[in-house]
Amino acid sequence: MLAVQFLYSWSINPGESLRELAQYVDEFVKHYGPEAKAFYKFARELSIGAVENLDVIDELIEKNAKNWTIPRIAKVDLAILRLAMYEMLFRDDIPPIVSMNEAIELGKELSTDESNRFLNGVLDNIKSTLARPSRTPRR
Numbered sequence: 442m443l444a445v446q447f448l449y450s451w452s453i454n455p456g457e458s459l460r461e462l463a464q465y466v467d468e469f470v471k472h473y474g475p476e477a478k479a480f481y482k483f484a485r486e487l488s489i490g491a492v493e494n495l496d497v498i499d500e501l502i503e504k505n506a507k508n509w510t511i512p513r514i515a516k517v518d519l520a521i522l523r524l525a526m527y528e529m530l531f532r533d534d535i536p537p538i539v540s541m542n543e544a545i546e547l548g549k550e551l552s553t554d555e556s557n558r559f560l561n562g563v564l565d566n567i568k569s570t571l572a573r574p575s576r577t578p579r580r
Contacts, residue, residue, distance in 0.1 A: 447488035448520035491527035505566040
């Protein structure tokens with residue numbers, strides 16, 4: 442959830458650079474002490490990785506979200522999609538089905554009732570194009 446919060450925050454601050462996002466995340470982590478650093482480190486990796494690959498991710502969102510453009514998608518749903526797609530496309534250590542399920546659960550918790558079908562539809566389209574198993578990590 443933390444990575445989605447970082448991505449959401451980044452998306453509502455247009456023009457914020459990747460460096461500024463990283464600084465924001467690092468400042469956030471400082472307030473929670475050393476015991477939480479491993480957890481926040483993972484959220485940092487995910488959120489920064491999603492932003493680093495934003496062009497590829499957003500292009501695929503627009504191709505797979507029928508009749509939707511990036512500006513029309515709710516910012517929360519967009520943050521969830523970006524995170525899940527980053528994991529599915531660039532993180533071989535996370536099985537795609539895990540990313541999809543997490544995205545749908547985040548949608549239930551953070552967005553509207555209608556977002557689950559939208560998130561599932563877009564992510565299922567992406568999953569069907571992947572050249573790797575959907576239920577196991579590739580290492």
